[in-house]
Amino acid sequence: xxxxxxxxxxxxxxxxxxxxxxxxxxxxxxxxxxxxxxxxxxxxxxxxxxxxxxxxxxxxxxxxxxxxxxxxxxxxxxxxxxxxxxxxxxxxxxxxxxxxxxxxxxxxxxxxxxxxxxxxxxxxxxxxxxxxxxxxxxxxxxxxxxxxxxxxxxxxxxxxxxxxxxxxxxxxxxxxxxxxxxxxxxxxxxxxxxxxxxxxxxxxxxxxxxxxxxxxxxxxxxxxxxxxxxxxxxxxxxxxxxxxxxxxxxxxxxxxxxxxxxxxxxxxxxxxxxxxxxxxxxxxxxxxxxxxxxxxxxxxxxxxxxxxxxxxxxxxxxxxxxxxxxxxxxxxxxxxxxxxxxxxxxxxxxxxxxxxxxxxxxxxxxxxxxxxxxxxxxxxxxxxxxxxxxxxxxxxxxxxxxxxxxxxxxxxxxxxxxxxxxxx
Amino acid sequence: xxxxxxxxxxxxxxxxxxxxxxxxxxxxxxxxxxxxxxxxxxxxxxxxxxxxxxxxxxxxxxxxxxxxxxxxxxxxxxxxxxxxxxxxxxxxxxxxxxxxxxxxxxxxxxxxxxxxxxxxxxxxxxxxxxxxxxxxxxxxxxxxxxxxxxxxxxxxxxxxxxxxxxxxxxxxxxxxxxxxxxxxxxxxxxxxxxxxxxxxxxxxxxxxxxxxxxxxxxxxxxxxxxxxxxxxxxxxxxxxxxxxxxxxxxxxxxxxxxxxxxxxxxxxxxxxxxxxxxxxxxxxxxxxxxxxxxxxxxxxxxxxxxxxxxxxxxxxxxxxxxxxxxxxxxxxxxxxxxxxxxxxxxxxxxxxxxxxxxxxxxxxxxxxxxxxxxxxxxxxxxxxxxxxxxxxxxxxxxxxxxxxxxxxxxxxxxxxxxxxxxxx
Numbered sequence: 027x028x029x030x031x032x033x034x035x036x037x038x039x040x041x042x043x044x045x046x047x048x049x050x051x052x053x054x055x056x057x058x059x060x061x062x063x064x065x066x067x068x069x070x071x072x073x074x075x076x077x078x079x080x081x082x083x084x085x086x087x088x089x090x091x092x093x094x095x096x097x098x099x100x101x102x103x104x105x106x107x108x109x110x111x112x113x114x115x116x117x118x119x120x121x122x123x124x125x126x127x128x129x130x131x132x133x134x135x136x137x138x139x140x141x142x143x144x145x146x147x148x149x150x151x152x153x154x155x156x157x158x159x160x161x162x163x164x165x166x167x168x169x170x171x172x173x174x175x176x177x178x179x180x181x182x183x184x185x186x187x188x189x190x191x192x193x194x195x196x197x198x199x200x201x202x203x204x205x206x207x208x209x210x211x212x213x214x215x216x217x218x219x220x221x222x223x224x225x226x227x228x229x230x231x232x233x234x235x236x237x238x239x240x241x242x243x244x245x246x247x248x249x250x251x252x253x254x255x256x257x258x259x260x261x262x263x264x265x266x267x268x269x270x271x272x273x274x275x276x277x278x279x280x281x282x283x284x285x286x287x288x289x290x291x292x293x294x295x296x297x298x299x300x301x302x303x304x305x306x307x308x309x310x311x312x313x314x315x316x317x318x319x320x321x322x323x324x325x326x327x328x329x330x331x332x333x334x335x336x337x338x339x340x341x342x343x344x345x346x347x348x349x350x351x352x353x354x355x356x357x358x359x360x361x362x363x364x365x366x367x368x369x370x371x372x373x374x375x376x377x378x379x380x381x382x383x384x385x386x387x388x389x390x391x392x393x394x395x396x397x398x399x400x401x402x403x404x405x406x407x408x409x410x411x412x413x414x415x416x417x418x419x420x421x422x423x424x425x426x427x428x429x430x431x432x433x434x435x436x437x438x439x440x441x442x443x444x445x446x447x448x449x450x
Numbered sequence: 451x452x453x454x455x456x457x458x459x460x461x462x463x464x465x466x467x468x469x470x471x472x473x474x475x476x477x478x479x480x481x482x483x484x485x486x487x488x489x490x491x492x493x494x495x496x497x498x499x500x501x502x503x504x505x506x507x508x509x510x511x512x513x514x515x516x517x518x519x520x521x522x523x524x525x526x527x528x529x530x531x532x533x534x535x536x537x538x539x540x541x542x543x544x545x546x547x548x549x550x551x552x553x554x555x556x557x558x559x560x561x562x563x564x565x566x567x568x569x570x571x572x573x574x575x576x577x578x579x580x581x582x583x584x585x586x587x588x589x590x591x592x593x594x595x596x597x598x599x600x601x602x603x604x605x606x607x608x609x610x611x612x613x614x615x616x617x618x619x620x621x622x623x624x625x626x627x628x629x630x631x632x633x634x635x636x637x638x639x640x641x642x643x644x645x646x647x648x649x650x651x652x653x654x655x656x657x658x659x660x661x662x663x664x665x666x667x668x669x670x671x672x673x674x675x676x677x678x679x680x681x682x683x684x685x686x687x688x689x690x691x692x693x694x695x696x697x698x699x700x701x702x703x704x705x706x707x708x709x710x711x712x713x714x715x716x717x718x719x720x721x722x723x724x725x726x727x728x729x730x731x732x733x734x735x736x737x738x739x740x741x742x743x744x745x746x747x748x749x750x751x752x753x754x755x756x757x758x759x760x761x762x763x764x765x766x767x768x769x770x771x772x773x774x775x776x777x778x779x780x781x782x783x784x785x786x787x788x789x790x791x792x793x794x795x796x797x798x799x800x801x802x803x804x805x806x807x808x809x810x811x812x813x814x815x816x817x818x819x820x821x822x823x824x825x826x827x828x829x830x831x832x833x834x835x836x837x838x839x840x841x842x843x844x845x846x847x848x849x850x851x852x853x854x855x856x857x858x859x860x861x862x863x864x865x866x867x868x869x870x871x872x873x874x
Contacts, residue, residue, distance in 0.1 A: 078506060095712050133735040175731075
């Protein structure tokens with residue numbers, strides 16, 4: 027097949043008719059396939075369910091002399107703090123280990139800034155006239171929603187291959203109303219980009235007008251390679267400290283995609299001064315998080331090296347799915363010159379840029395044929411993609427056979443929408 | 451021994467000298483005993499640790515067709531919602547099942563009112579000039595702290611045998627700045643009082659000036675009898691609905707003192723309209739709570755009847771401790787006419803009223819002798835007991851032998867402080 031742009035109107039009509047027949051055939055099958063969210067598949071859940079067999083012997087209930095079954099240790103079990111410090115490359119005393127959700131810890135950090143203020147806030151953010159927030163896009167819809175729900179003005183920052191466009195960021199932070207930025211530094215959601223050393227250095231060196239500017243460093247995919255070797259990644263806390271801004275960053279991570287999405291353990295990491303501030307604010311809120319589950323994870327994951335071994339088993343499940351997705355795109359779409367995508371080596375998504383103006387239509391067609399995807403626009407602030415182009419593909423949940431079907435349907439829809447745009 | 455008030459100054463001096471010798475002897479032992487918080491003891495933790503043996507078979511991972519290990523079901527596993535509805539006497543769709551901490555759900559409810567407003571709020575509470583909050587006292591220090599941390603003005607409401615003084619409450623809610631009240635309706639913390647039918651009826655019938663007045667109904671000890679049979683307790687949601695105020699109450703409960711304090715499951719219950727409002731506000735915050743632990747609890751507790759069976763086993767451990775405490779007070783302090791206390795049948799505390807002006811001194815002496823108690827004043831707003839009299843005794847944590855020692859020391863300190871007050 028030639029690139030679509032080179033087709034004559036008659037050829038386009040013919041191709042469209044052929045695809046429509048194919049589409050109708052898929053529709054008739056009454057499929058119900060889901061590539062909407064970065065949910066691990068059943069095979070991955072089964073892989074780690076031996077974690078439930080732990081905590082059987084009375085000695086397992088005790089960690090560093092602490093009975094993990096009782097109240098106490100608000101900042102997390104010391105052994106769990108050591109485990110995450112090992113994984114993230116920071117110090118145990120910089121780590122707060124919470125419940126099952128890093129999203130909730132992120133929400134809570136922003137909420138605390140809103141209700142009480144951060145360490146260097148002149149006042150709680152609810153007392154500010156306007157709060158603006160930098161959103162590298164395409165990005166993670168749930169990040170954007172957190173800042174949207176507190177009424178912040180979301181400012182789109184373009185993404186590059188090496189992370190957020192730092193010229194745009196450096197310019198934006200001159201505005202004292204700009205209070206922070208969302209970052210997914212390794213295997214960014216959805217693009218799978220790894221922030222370059224240069225980007226990281228410039229982020230740490232920022233001198234924002236707001237004294238309480240906050241880098242929300244969501245290291246969600248810190249050990250989540252599905253292709254090739256583990257890629258070492260620098261500790262943002264020490265880089266910010268070296269740049270003279272130790273309190274400018276909160277880092278987040280979880281085991282949601284290491285052990286279990288519903289029942290993992292999440293943490294945040296920050297400077298000791300920020301930790302003291304957060305401890306003070308968290309004391310009225312919570313006696314302690316689930317230390318039994320923290321202990322279960324300490325026993326199960328042990329340390330970074332052992333965690334990386336487990337991640338290779340996940341990779342053996344995830345790798346073929348991602349290769350299937352990208353290979354299908356390479357085969358079906360590449361020759362047509364109507365879209366672009368990346369071939370990520372980790373994370374949970376493939377970011378797909380359809381012909382501008384066709385993302386919504388593509389996904390409406392997918393839905394009609396029983397394939398659910400993240401809604402168009404979701405990767406942009408306020409759910410509005412100015413190009414109507416970016417689509418986030420999440421290949422992790424469906425089994426390989428279903429994924430192949432779903433991708434075939436997706437490619438048909440991408441083509442139909444492109445032809446409609448070109449005119450048929 | 452005669453009542454202290456009837457002693458001559460010489461007799462007081464003699465008694466004081468005798469007690470001081472006894473005190474010094476205790477001090478020399480270098481004790482380290484803790485009656486500070488309502489923490490279950492090790493025997494109770496061991497009683498329920500067979501809960502960790504569940505979740506072994508693949509069929510256990512599935513509940514109502516839902517894989518409990520994956521993301522989803524933000525409002526909680528349907529089976530867990532049914533379990534709590536059974537225990538509380540409300541409908542499953544009125545129940546939201548969260549993480550391990552009801553305190554955190556309470557904090558979050560108040561936080562949502564502050565940042566976004568409740569269903570009937572004209573505006574978020576952070577935009578109000580003043581927010582006032584009713585605190586029946588003696589009460590739970592952590593409740594008071596939650597409302598204090600958001601800058602609310604705490605208004606003390608006297609407690610009676612049947613709950614908060616409702617004349618005072620009815621008067622207070624005429625002020626539109628008064629936005630809510632803390633309630634522990636069954637085995638109140640620390641007094642162990644059960645709210646009377648009359649109190650409950652008058653609470654439900656309140657017509658506060660604030661359209662978003664909120665009853666925070668912390669049913670922390672709903673099935674927590676340690677003496678005698680289970681005491682049935684009415685469903686506050688239907689009582690408020692019948693009184694025409696279905697949205698005026700949020701109820702809270704947890705299994706922290708049914709299964710494990712660090713690793714139980716907590717819930718809130720509210721009207722369907724409130725639930726819809728909270729769902730909307732919670733969606734940006736959390737994908738789902740730990741449904742594996744919810745499922746573990748569904749399998750372990752099964753239903754209300756089976757839960758009550760387990761509570762009888764807790765009672766067999768708790769009962770002797772409470773009887774020991776009250777018997778010691780009856781024997782050592784009652785004849786002296788210097789203090790009063792209750793004999794609760796459930797909950798986690800004994801509320802002790804020392805001679806006015808002696809609570810701080812009593813606890814300072816306890817500390818000197820190695821016995822840690824909840825600090826004096828803790829049961830009142832801002833930690834200030836105007837009478838300097840109320841002391842919360844928490845007998846659950848120490849083993850019986852240690853508890854006996856601790857109570858003996860406590861009684862010596864109560865007497866010393868009283869004699870100092872009377873003049874020696």
